[in-house]
Amino acid sequence: MSEVKELIPDRLPEHVLIIDDSEIQRHFMAELCRDFGIRGILHAEDGRRAIELLKSQPQIEAIILDLEMPHMDGVQVLHELANLGLDPAVIVASARENTLLNVVESLGKSLGLRLLGVLRKPVLRDQLVSSLSRYSAVQLRSEGEEQYDSGPELSVRDVQRAVRNREFEAYFQPKIALQDGRLKGVEALVRWNHPVYGMLPPGRFMELVERSQFISELTLQMLDQSLRHCLVWQAAGLELSVSINVSARSLADSLLADAIIDRVSASGIPPCRVILEITESAIMTDLSTTLGTLARLRLKGFGLSVDDYGTGFSCMLQLSRVPCTELKVDRAFVNGACQSTHLRVLLESALDIARKFNLRVVAEGVETEDDWMLLRNLGCDEAQGYLLARPMPGWQLLGWWDEHAVRLSHIA
Numbered sequence: 001m002s003e004v005k006e007l008i009p010d011r012l013p014e015h016v017l018i019i020d021d022s023e024i025q026r027h028f029m030a031e032l033c034r035d036f037g038i039r040g041i042l043h044a045e046d047g048r049r050a051i052e053l054l055k056s057q058p059q060i061e062a063i064i065l066d067l068e069m070p071h072m073d074g075v076q077v078l079h080e081l082a083n084l085g086l087d088p089a090v091i092v093a094s095a096r097e098n099t100l101l102n103v104v105e106s107l108g109k110s111l112g113l114r115l116l117g118v119l120r121k122p123v124l125r126d127q128l129v130s131s132l133s134r135y136s137a138v139q140l141r142s143e144g145e146e147q148y149d150s151g152p153e154l155s156v157r158d159v160q161r162a163v164r165n166r167e168f169e170a171y172f173q174p175k176i177a178l179q180d181g182r183l184k185g186v187e188a189l190v191r192w193n194h195p196v197y198g199m200l201p202p203g204r205f206m207e208l209v210e211r212s213q214f215i216s217e218l219t220l221q222m223l224d225q226s227l228r229h230c231l232v233w234q235a236a237g238l239e240l241s242v243s244i245n246v247s248a249r250s251l252a253d254s255l256l257a258d259a260i261i262d263r264v265s266a267s268g269i270p271p272c273r274v275i276l277e278i279t280e281s282a283i284m285t286d287l288s289t290t291l292g293t294l295a296r297l298r299l300k301g302f303g304l305s306v307d308d309y310g311t312g313f314s315c316m317l318q319l320s321r322v323p324c325t326e327l328k329v330d331r332a333f334v335n336g337a338c339q340s341t342h343l344r345v346l347l348e349s350a351l352d353i354a355r356k357f358n359l360r361v362v363a364e365g366v367e368t369e370d371d372w373m374l375l376r377n378l379g380c381d382e383a384q385g386y387l388l389a390r391p392m393p394g395w396q397l398l399g400w401w402d403e404h405a406v407r408l409s410h411i412a
Contacts, residue, residue, distance in 0.1 A: 047072025181412030185241030229394035331365020
Protein backbone atom coordinates (compact mmCIF):
# COMPACT_ATOMS: atom_id res chain seq x y z
CA MET A 1 0.00 0.00 0.00
CA SER A 2 2.82 2.42 0.77
CA GLU A 3 4.16 2.03 -2.78
CA VAL A 4 0.80 3.11 -4.19
CA LYS A 5 0.66 6.13 -1.89
CA GLU A 6 4.02 7.35 -3.18
CA LEU A 7 2.64 7.48 -6.74
CA ILE A 8 -0.46 9.48 -5.86
CA PRO A 9 -0.31 13.14 -6.96
CA ASP A 10 -1.39 15.99 -4.72
CA ARG A 11 -4.69 16.73 -6.47
CA LEU A 12 -7.14 13.96 -7.32
CA PRO A 13 -10.91 14.34 -7.69
CA GLU A 14 -12.59 14.19 -4.28
CA HIS A 15 -15.98 12.98 -5.55
CA VAL A 16 -16.13 10.10 -8.04
CA LEU A 17 -19.11 8.30 -9.58
CA ILE A 18 -18.52 4.67 -10.63
CA ILE A 19 -20.89 3.53 -13.39
CA ASP A 20 -20.98 -0.22 -14.03
CA ASP A 21 -23.73 -2.85 -14.14
CA SER A 22 -21.45 -5.29 -12.28
CA GLU A 23 -21.60 -4.84 -8.52
CA ILE A 24 -18.28 -6.65 -8.17
CA GLN A 25 -16.60 -4.23 -10.61
CA ARG A 26 -18.10 -1.22 -8.86
CA HIS A 27 -16.79 -2.31 -5.49
CA PHE A 28 -13.38 -3.17 -6.96
CA MET A 29 -13.05 0.32 -8.47
CA ALA A 30 -14.32 1.90 -5.27
CA GLU A 31 -11.69 0.05 -3.24
CA LEU A 32 -8.95 1.29 -5.55
CA CYS A 33 -10.23 4.86 -5.23
CA ARG A 34 -10.27 4.59 -1.46
CA ASP A 35 -6.68 3.35 -1.57
CA PHE A 36 -5.83 6.62 -3.33
CA GLY A 37 -7.52 8.67 -0.60
CA ILE A 38 -10.78 9.39 -2.46
CA ARG A 39 -13.65 9.32 0.01
CA GLY A 40 -16.63 10.73 -1.90
CA ILE A 41 -17.60 7.66 -3.97
CA LEU A 42 -21.04 7.09 -5.52
CA HIS A 43 -22.31 4.10 -7.50
CA ALA A 44 -24.66 3.75 -10.50
CA GLU A 45 -25.69 0.45 -12.05
CA ASP A 46 -26.50 1.92 -15.47
CA GLY A 47 -26.32 5.09 -17.52
CA ARG A 48 -29.78 6.39 -16.65
CA ARG A 49 -29.10 6.29 -12.93
CA ALA A 50 -25.72 7.90 -13.54
CA ILE A 51 -27.23 10.86 -15.39
CA GLU A 52 -29.78 11.33 -12.58
CA LEU A 53 -26.97 11.43 -10.02
CA LEU A 54 -24.87 13.83 -12.10
CA LYS A 55 -27.84 16.20 -12.38
CA SER A 56 -28.58 16.10 -8.65
CA GLN A 57 -25.01 15.88 -7.31
CA PRO A 58 -23.00 18.73 -8.88
CA GLN A 59 -20.05 17.97 -6.59
CA ILE A 60 -19.19 14.88 -8.69
CA GLU A 61 -15.86 15.72 -10.31
CA ALA A 62 -15.07 12.51 -12.21
CA ILE A 63 -16.75 9.34 -13.44
CA ILE A 64 -15.40 5.85 -14.12
CA LEU A 65 -17.59 4.52 -16.92
CA ASP A 66 -18.20 1.00 -18.21
CA LEU A 67 -19.41 0.70 -21.81
CA GLU A 68 -21.66 -2.38 -21.80
CA MET A 69 -24.71 -1.70 -19.62
CA PRO A 70 -28.47 -2.21 -19.93
CA HIS A 71 -30.92 0.67 -20.52
CA MET A 72 -28.24 3.25 -21.38
CA ASP A 73 -24.77 2.11 -22.43
CA GLY A 74 -21.52 4.00 -21.96
CA VAL A 75 -21.52 5.52 -25.46
CA GLN A 76 -24.99 6.94 -24.84
CA VAL A 77 -23.76 8.34 -21.53
CA LEU A 78 -20.95 10.20 -23.29
CA HIS A 79 -23.42 11.74 -25.74
CA GLU A 80 -25.78 12.66 -22.91
CA LEU A 81 -22.99 14.37 -20.97
CA ALA A 82 -22.27 16.55 -24.01
CA ASN A 83 -25.95 17.22 -24.75
CA LEU A 84 -26.74 18.27 -21.17
CA GLY A 85 -23.55 20.27 -20.70
CA LEU A 86 -22.43 18.08 -17.80
CA ASP A 87 -18.68 18.33 -17.31
CA PRO A 88 -17.19 15.62 -15.09
CA ALA A 89 -13.77 14.27 -16.01
CA VAL A 90 -14.20 10.84 -17.62
CA ILE A 91 -12.33 7.55 -17.35
CA VAL A 92 -13.67 4.77 -19.58
CA ALA A 93 -13.01 1.23 -18.30
CA SER A 94 -14.16 -1.69 -20.46
CA ALA A 95 -13.23 -5.25 -21.37
CA ARG A 96 -14.00 -4.67 -25.05
CA GLU A 97 -11.39 -4.87 -27.82
CA ASN A 98 -8.81 -2.13 -28.33
CA THR A 99 -10.25 -1.09 -31.70
CA LEU A 100 -13.57 -0.22 -30.10
CA LEU A 101 -11.86 1.54 -27.20
CA ASN A 102 -9.90 3.67 -29.68
CA VAL A 103 -13.17 4.70 -31.35
CA VAL A 104 -14.68 5.60 -27.98
CA GLU A 105 -11.60 7.65 -27.10
CA SER A 106 -11.89 9.61 -30.35
CA LEU A 107 -15.62 10.08 -29.70
CA GLY A 108 -15.00 11.49 -26.21
CA LYS A 109 -12.49 14.00 -27.53
CA SER A 110 -14.72 15.01 -30.44
CA LEU A 111 -17.56 15.68 -27.97
CA GLY A 112 -15.27 18.01 -26.02
CA LEU A 113 -15.31 15.86 -22.88
CA ARG A 114 -12.49 15.94 -20.32
CA LEU A 115 -11.21 12.45 -21.01
CA LEU A 116 -8.62 11.26 -18.49
CA GLY A 117 -8.10 7.81 -19.94
CA VAL A 118 -9.56 4.78 -21.73
CA LEU A 119 -8.57 1.62 -19.84
CA ARG A 120 -9.01 -2.04 -20.69
CA LYS A 121 -10.31 -4.30 -17.92
CA PRO A 122 -8.99 -5.75 -15.73
CA VAL A 123 -7.79 -2.31 -14.63
CA LEU A 124 -4.53 -2.22 -12.69
CA ARG A 125 -3.83 0.14 -9.80
CA ASP A 126 -1.10 2.07 -11.60
CA GLN A 127 -3.31 2.48 -14.69
CA LEU A 128 -6.13 3.97 -12.66
CA VAL A 129 -3.96 6.32 -10.61
CA SER A 130 -2.17 7.41 -13.79
CA SER A 131 -5.51 8.39 -15.35
CA LEU A 132 -6.76 10.05 -12.16
CA SER A 133 -3.50 11.98 -11.89
CA ARG A 134 -4.42 13.82 -15.11
CA TYR A 135 -7.34 15.42 -13.30
CA SER A 136 -5.42 18.38 -11.90
CA ALA A 137 -3.90 19.36 -15.26
CA VAL A 138 -7.17 18.89 -17.15
CA GLN A 139 -9.04 20.84 -14.46
CA LEU A 140 -6.49 23.65 -14.66
CA ARG A 141 -6.92 23.92 -18.44
CA SER A 142 -10.70 23.77 -18.13
CA GLU A 143 -10.82 26.53 -15.52
CA GLY A 144 -8.61 28.68 -17.72
CA GLU A 145 -10.91 28.16 -20.70
CA GLU A 146 -14.00 29.01 -18.63
CA GLN A 147 -12.33 32.16 -17.38
CA TYR A 148 -12.01 33.46 -20.92
CA ASP A 149 -15.25 32.12 -22.43
CA SER A 150 -17.05 35.45 -22.13
CA GLY A 151 -14.10 37.50 -23.32
CA PRO A 152 -14.19 40.95 -24.87
CA GLU A 153 -15.04 41.81 -28.46
CA LEU A 154 -11.83 42.91 -30.14
CA SER A 155 -11.19 44.55 -33.52
CA VAL A 156 -8.30 45.06 -35.93
CA ARG A 157 -8.14 48.64 -34.71
CA ASP A 158 -7.52 47.29 -31.18
CA VAL A 159 -4.69 45.17 -32.58
CA GLN A 160 -3.19 48.18 -34.34
CA ARG A 161 -3.22 50.20 -31.12
CA ALA A 162 -1.78 47.29 -29.13
CA VAL A 163 1.12 46.83 -31.57
CA ARG A 164 1.83 50.57 -31.53
CA ASN A 165 1.72 50.72 -27.71
CA ARG A 166 3.60 47.43 -27.29
CA GLU A 167 0.87 45.82 -25.21
CA PHE A 168 1.81 42.29 -26.32
CA GLU A 169 4.11 40.48 -23.91
CA ALA A 170 6.21 37.34 -24.25
CA TYR A 171 5.67 34.60 -21.69
CA PHE A 172 8.07 31.66 -21.65
CA GLN A 173 7.44 27.94 -21.12
CA PRO A 174 10.54 25.89 -20.24
CA LYS A 175 11.73 22.97 -22.38
CA ILE A 176 13.38 20.27 -20.27
CA ALA A 177 15.77 17.48 -21.34
CA LEU A 178 14.10 14.12 -20.65
CA GLN A 179 17.34 12.26 -19.92
CA ASP A 180 18.69 14.48 -17.14
CA GLY A 181 16.10 17.18 -16.30
CA ARG A 182 18.26 20.10 -17.49
CA LEU A 183 16.70 23.33 -18.68
CA LYS A 184 17.49 23.44 -22.40
CA GLY A 185 15.37 26.27 -23.72
CA VAL A 186 12.05 28.08 -23.68
CA GLU A 187 9.16 28.71 -26.03
CA ALA A 188 7.94 32.31 -26.27
CA LEU A 189 4.13 32.50 -26.05
CA VAL A 190 2.33 35.78 -26.64
CA ARG A 191 -0.03 37.42 -24.13
CA TRP A 192 -1.97 40.65 -24.59
CA ASN A 193 -1.74 42.98 -21.58
CA HIS A 194 -4.92 44.83 -22.45
CA PRO A 195 -5.38 48.19 -20.66
CA VAL A 196 -9.05 47.42 -19.95
CA TYR A 197 -9.44 43.62 -19.94
CA GLY A 198 -6.12 42.65 -18.37
CA MET A 199 -3.94 39.76 -19.51
CA LEU A 200 -5.53 37.92 -22.42
CA PRO A 201 -4.40 34.47 -23.69
CA PRO A 202 -3.63 33.90 -27.38
CA GLY A 203 -6.88 32.02 -27.94
CA ARG A 204 -8.67 35.35 -27.47
CA PHE A 205 -6.87 37.29 -30.15
CA MET A 206 -4.39 35.36 -32.34
CA GLU A 207 -6.88 34.52 -35.09
CA LEU A 208 -7.73 38.22 -35.33
CA VAL A 209 -4.04 39.23 -35.37
CA GLU A 210 -3.14 36.64 -38.02
CA ARG A 211 -5.85 38.04 -40.32
CA SER A 212 -4.46 41.54 -39.91
CA GLN A 213 -1.47 43.24 -41.51
CA PHE A 214 0.26 43.44 -38.13
CA ILE A 215 1.21 39.79 -37.64
CA SER A 216 4.82 40.22 -38.81
CA GLU A 217 5.30 43.23 -36.54
CA LEU A 218 3.98 41.21 -33.60
CA THR A 219 6.41 38.39 -34.48
CA LEU A 220 9.32 40.84 -34.43
CA GLN A 221 8.19 42.31 -31.09
CA MET A 222 8.14 38.79 -29.60
CA LEU A 223 11.63 38.24 -31.02
CA ASP A 224 12.95 41.50 -29.54
CA GLN A 225 11.59 40.69 -26.07
CA SER A 226 12.95 37.15 -26.25
CA LEU A 227 16.43 38.33 -27.21
CA ARG A 228 16.53 40.82 -24.33
CA HIS A 229 15.60 38.08 -21.85
CA CYS A 230 18.13 35.69 -23.39
CA LEU A 231 20.89 38.19 -22.64
CA VAL A 232 19.78 38.40 -18.98
CA TRP A 233 19.64 34.61 -18.66
CA GLN A 234 23.01 34.30 -20.38
CA ALA A 235 24.56 36.73 -17.90
CA ALA A 236 23.22 34.50 -15.11
CA GLY A 237 24.86 31.44 -16.63
CA LEU A 238 21.92 29.98 -18.59
CA GLU A 239 22.60 29.77 -22.31
CA LEU A 240 19.12 28.79 -23.49
CA SER A 241 17.53 28.41 -26.87
CA VAL A 242 14.33 30.38 -27.46
CA SER A 243 11.54 29.28 -29.80
CA ILE A 244 9.41 31.87 -31.60
CA ASN A 245 6.16 30.98 -33.37
CA VAL A 246 5.97 32.26 -36.94
CA SER A 247 2.62 32.33 -38.75
CA ALA A 248 1.91 31.33 -42.33
CA ARG A 249 1.28 34.94 -43.28
CA SER A 250 4.62 36.03 -41.84
CA LEU A 251 6.46 33.31 -43.72
CA ALA A 252 4.97 34.59 -46.95
CA ASP A 253 6.44 38.04 -46.16
CA SER A 254 9.66 38.16 -48.21
CA LEU A 255 11.10 40.91 -45.96
CA LEU A 256 10.67 38.98 -42.72
CA ALA A 257 13.86 36.95 -43.06
CA ASP A 258 15.94 40.12 -43.42
CA ALA A 259 14.36 41.66 -40.32
CA ILE A 260 14.93 38.54 -38.21
CA ILE A 261 18.53 38.14 -39.35
CA ASP A 262 19.34 41.80 -38.65
CA ARG A 263 17.80 41.84 -35.16
CA VAL A 264 19.44 38.63 -34.01
CA SER A 265 22.80 39.74 -35.41
CA ALA A 266 22.55 43.07 -33.53
CA SER A 267 21.61 41.32 -30.26
CA GLY A 268 24.77 39.22 -29.96
CA ILE A 269 22.74 36.03 -29.45
CA PRO A 270 23.98 33.27 -31.82
CA PRO A 271 21.35 32.39 -34.48
CA CYS A 272 21.63 28.70 -33.51
CA ARG A 273 19.92 29.56 -30.21
CA VAL A 274 16.89 31.03 -31.96
CA ILE A 275 14.37 28.43 -33.16
CA LEU A 276 11.53 29.48 -35.44
CA GLU A 277 8.43 27.31 -35.03
CA ILE A 278 6.17 26.78 -38.02
CA THR A 279 3.05 24.66 -38.42
CA GLU A 280 2.68 22.00 -41.11
CA SER A 281 -0.20 23.93 -42.67
CA ALA A 282 1.94 27.08 -42.87
CA ILE A 283 4.35 25.29 -45.19
CA MET A 284 1.57 24.92 -47.76
CA THR A 285 0.91 28.68 -47.92
CA ASP A 286 2.65 30.42 -50.85
CA LEU A 287 5.05 27.51 -51.06
CA SER A 288 7.84 29.11 -53.10
CA THR A 289 8.12 32.22 -50.89
CA THR A 290 7.79 30.19 -47.69
CA LEU A 291 10.50 27.71 -48.66
CA GLY A 292 12.76 30.57 -49.74
CA THR A 293 12.32 32.31 -46.37
CA LEU A 294 13.03 29.08 -44.48
CA ALA A 295 16.07 28.26 -46.61
CA ARG A 296 17.61 31.69 -46.02
CA LEU A 297 17.05 31.48 -42.26
CA ARG A 298 18.55 28.00 -42.10
CA LEU A 299 21.58 29.17 -44.10
CA LYS A 300 22.19 31.80 -41.42
CA GLY A 301 22.16 29.15 -38.69
CA PHE A 302 18.66 29.52 -37.23
CA GLY A 303 16.86 26.46 -35.93
CA LEU A 304 13.59 25.52 -37.63
CA SER A 305 10.92 23.52 -35.84
CA VAL A 306 7.80 21.89 -37.27
CA ASP A 307 5.14 22.59 -34.64
CA ASP A 308 2.04 20.49 -33.82
CA TYR A 309 3.45 17.57 -35.80
CA GLY A 310 0.80 15.04 -36.80
CA THR A 311 -2.10 17.49 -37.00
CA GLY A 312 -1.45 18.69 -40.57
CA PHE A 313 -1.33 17.04 -43.98
CA SER A 314 1.30 14.98 -45.81
CA CYS A 315 3.56 15.03 -42.76
CA MET A 316 6.51 13.10 -44.18
CA LEU A 317 6.37 14.96 -47.49
CA GLN A 318 6.55 18.33 -45.69
CA LEU A 319 9.45 17.19 -43.52
CA SER A 320 11.36 16.21 -46.64
CA ARG A 321 10.82 19.69 -48.11
CA VAL A 322 11.67 21.83 -45.10
CA PRO A 323 15.24 22.27 -43.77
CA CYS A 324 14.05 21.78 -40.20
CA THR A 325 16.13 20.85 -37.17
CA GLU A 326 13.37 20.00 -34.70
CA LEU A 327 9.99 18.31 -34.60
CA LYS A 328 7.38 19.14 -31.95
CA VAL A 329 4.90 16.37 -31.25
CA ASP A 330 1.41 17.68 -30.57
CA ARG A 331 -0.11 17.13 -27.12
CA ALA A 332 -2.88 15.04 -28.71
CA PHE A 333 -0.36 12.21 -29.19
CA VAL A 334 1.19 12.61 -25.73
CA ASN A 335 -1.79 12.78 -23.36
CA GLY A 336 -3.03 9.28 -22.63
CA ALA A 337 -0.41 7.45 -24.71
CA CYS A 338 0.47 5.37 -21.63
CA GLN A 339 -3.03 3.84 -21.67
CA SER A 340 -3.85 3.98 -25.39
CA THR A 341 -2.22 1.51 -27.76
CA HIS A 342 -3.04 3.49 -30.90
CA LEU A 343 -1.73 6.77 -29.43
CA ARG A 344 1.48 5.04 -28.42
CA VAL A 345 1.89 3.65 -31.93
CA LEU A 346 1.45 7.15 -33.40
CA LEU A 347 3.91 8.59 -30.89
CA GLU A 348 6.49 5.89 -31.64
CA SER A 349 6.01 6.50 -35.36
CA ALA A 350 6.64 10.24 -34.98
CA LEU A 351 9.81 9.61 -32.99
CA ASP A 352 11.02 7.04 -35.51
CA ILE A 353 10.47 9.48 -38.39
CA ALA A 354 12.33 12.19 -36.48
CA ARG A 355 15.31 9.90 -35.93
CA LYS A 356 15.42 9.04 -39.63
CA PHE A 357 15.46 12.74 -40.49
CA ASN A 358 18.05 13.39 -37.73
CA LEU A 359 15.73 15.82 -35.92
CA ARG A 360 15.55 16.74 -32.25
CA VAL A 361 12.10 15.94 -30.81
CA VAL A 362 10.16 18.05 -28.30
CA ALA A 363 6.92 16.71 -26.82
CA GLU A 364 4.20 19.20 -25.88
CA GLY A 365 1.55 18.83 -23.20
CA VAL A 366 3.46 16.62 -20.74
CA GLU A 367 1.22 16.53 -17.68
CA THR A 368 2.15 13.45 -15.63
CA GLU A 369 5.25 11.52 -14.68
CA ASP A 370 3.88 8.60 -16.69
CA ASP A 371 3.92 10.83 -19.79
CA TRP A 372 7.52 11.77 -18.93
CA MET A 373 8.68 8.18 -18.40
CA LEU A 374 7.09 6.93 -21.61
CA LEU A 375 8.66 9.72 -23.67
CA ARG A 376 12.06 9.18 -22.08
CA ASN A 377 11.91 5.44 -22.70
CA LEU A 378 10.96 6.05 -26.33
CA GLY A 379 13.98 8.32 -26.82
CA CYS A 380 12.30 11.73 -26.98
CA ASP A 381 14.75 14.59 -26.38
CA GLU A 382 12.84 17.39 -24.64
CA ALA A 383 9.46 18.04 -23.07
CA GLN A 384 7.28 20.94 -22.04
CA GLY A 385 3.97 20.97 -20.21
CA TYR A 386 2.17 21.54 -16.91
CA LEU A 387 4.13 18.78 -15.14
CA LEU A 388 7.21 20.95 -15.60
CA ALA A 389 5.99 24.54 -15.65
CA ARG A 390 3.31 26.86 -16.92
CA PRO A 391 4.29 29.80 -19.16
CA MET A 392 5.75 32.67 -17.11
CA PRO A 393 7.11 36.20 -17.60
CA GLY A 394 10.79 36.25 -18.49
CA TRP A 395 11.86 37.86 -15.23
CA GLN A 396 10.47 34.87 -13.29
CA LEU A 397 12.48 32.20 -15.11
CA LEU A 398 15.71 32.35 -13.07
CA GLY A 399 13.82 32.15 -9.78
CA TRP A 400 11.68 29.31 -11.08
CA TRP A 401 14.76 27.35 -12.14
CA ASP A 402 16.45 27.86 -8.77
CA GLU A 403 13.33 26.49 -7.08
CA HIS A 404 12.59 23.56 -9.40
CA ALA A 405 15.96 22.33 -10.73
CA VAL A 406 16.26 19.64 -8.05
CA ARG A 407 12.64 18.48 -8.54
CA LEU A 408 13.14 18.09 -12.28
CA SER A 409 16.42 16.23 -11.88
CA HIS A 410 14.61 13.79 -9.57
CA ILE A 411 11.85 13.26 -12.15
CA ALA A 412 14.51 12.54 -14.76
